[in-house]
Amino acid sequence: MTTPFSFSLGATDGQARTGAITTSRGTIRTPAFMPVGTAGTVKAVQMRDVKATGADIILGNTYHLMLRPTAERVARFGGLHKFSTWEGPILTDSGGFQVMSLSAMRKLTEEGVSFQSHIDGSKHMLTPERSIEIQCLLGADIQMQLDECPPFPISEEASLESLELSVRWAKRSKAAFEEIAGRHQALYGIVQGSVFPDQRKRSAEALQEIGFPGYSVGGLAVGEGREAMFGVLDVTTPLLPKDKPRYLMGVGKPLDLVGAVERSIDMFDCVLPTRSGRHGQAWTWDGPLNLKNAQFVDDETPLDPASDCPASRDYTKGYLNHLFRAGEYLGPMLLSWHNLDFYQRLMAAMREAIAEGRFDQFAEEFRARHRERKG
Numbered sequence: 239m240t241t242p243f244s245f246s247l248g249a250t251d252g253q254a255r256t257g258a259i260t261t262s263r264g265t266i267r268t269p270a271f272m273p274v275g276t277a278g279t280v281k282a283v284q285m286r287d288v289k290a291t292g293a294d295i296i297l298g299n300t301y302h303l304m305l306r307p308t309a310e311r312v313a314r315f316g317g318l319h320k321f322s323t324w325e326g327p328i329l330t331d332s333g334g335f336q337v338m339s340l341s342a343m344r345k346l347t348e349e350g351v352s353f354q355s356h357i358d359g360s361k362h363m364l365t366p367e368r369s370i371e372i373q374c375l376l377g378a379d380i381q382m383q384l385d386e387c388p389p390f391p392i393s394e395e396a397s398l399e400s401l402e403l404s405v406r407w408a409k410r411s412k413a414a415f416e417e418i419a420g421r422h423q424a425l426y427g428i429v430q431g432s433v434f435p436d437q438r439k440r441s442a443e444a445l446q447e448i449g450f451p452g453y454s455v456g457g458l459a460v461g462e463g464r465e466a467m468f469g470v471l472d473v474t475t476p477l478l479p480k481d482k483p484r485y486l487m488g489v490g491k492p493l494d495l496v497g498a499v500e501r502s503i504d505m506f507d508c509v510l511p512t513r514s515g516r517h518g519q520a521w522t523w524d525g526p527l528n529l530k531n532a533q534f535v536d537d538e539t540p541l542d543p544a545s546d547c548p549a550s551r552d553y554t555k556g557y558l559n560h561l562f563r564a565g566e567y568l569g570p571m572l573l574s575w576h577n578l579d580f581y582q583r584l585m586a587a588m589r590e591a592i593a594e595g596r597f598d599q600f601a602e603e604f605r606a607r608h609r610e611r612k613g
């Protein structure tokens with residue numbers, strides 16, 4: 239149980255790289271996509287099926303679990319792994335981002351952020367110390383510092399103020415982590431600085447001063463758009479240590495993943511595959527399909543006959559179309575499952591292409607084939 243956290247680089251191909259993160263609950267093959275299991279469940283998909291798609295690690299949320307069922311209750315059940323039956327590594331976000339996007343009556347001070355629950359209006363306070371305490375009660379293998387994710391757009395001076403607060407919170411998060419976390423657990427720093435290159439540099443350098451075994455790139459996927467996001471990665475990832483994992487938070491669509499791997503990102507999480515699956519959107523090598531669309535009513539082909547995932551291989555698009563039109567539970571279940579499997583097959587294909595030194599060709603062919611919008 240006390241295998242220390244470690245990262246080993248595998249192959250590099252341009253800026254893209256493969257690697258392996260060793261944790262006490264298993265190894266994470268990078269580049270890795272983490273299915274989002276916000277409230278201790280990857281919505282509408284059983285953990286054994288999440289595992290079968292090839293996911294090595296899932297994400298949980300401090301914000302949601304502290305409100306319901308509370309971190310203390312999860313700890314009494316033996317931690318999030320036992321409570322949810324996910325036996326592999328779990329990464330938890332620290333809650334600040336979710337407080338700002340979900341809660342009411344938020345008040346942010348140097349101490350932390352106070353807020354009212356979006357569920358029952360109860361009052362709560364998240365400080366760097368309390369966030370680490372919650373993540374340890376959950377038993378997360380990889381934890382996040384408490385940070386402030388600035389809104390987009392934001393003025394340069396407001397962004398700098400926010401970045402400096404997040405650096406002070408990084409120090410406090412690390413101090414709290416060193417007090418109570420186990421040797422097998424890891425804490426990542428989160429780089430901020432919005433879309434300002436000099437601020438990204440300042441944040442990356444300040445966090446390395448403090449020292450972390452992994453670095454998240456935060457403050458993106460907040461409406462800045464793909465080109466601006468890639469522009470931030472172009473200036474940020476070269477500043478981070480090559481021998482430590484880089485995690486791009488909240489990203490993204492398949493084309494975002496390919497472009498970010500091209501800019502040496504190792505880890506991703508996004509609600510898109512499960513959230514869009516619940517609403518009838520299937521992701522494929524050729525781009526997204528809206529299976530509620532009339533064009534699929536009589537379509538007798540599966541989403542991907544080449545997949546070993548039952549949701550992708552054993553059901554016709556016509557049947558899936560029927561399930562969504564009839565409002566049947568099985569529709570969201572099957573599409574969430576298929577989309578997670580597609581995301582894992584995309585990650586596996588990228589890992590293989592990097593290992594074989596042909597990632598540029600893979601990326602070019604994928605971008606030519608994957609049409610995000612019809613026409």
Ligand SMILES: Nc1ccc2nc(N)nc(O)c2c1
Nearest residue numbers: 335387456457458459487488
């Ligand atoms: N786009 C995102 C998603 C999640 C985040 N979580 C944290 N802690 N910080 C950020 O900046 C995030 C950005």
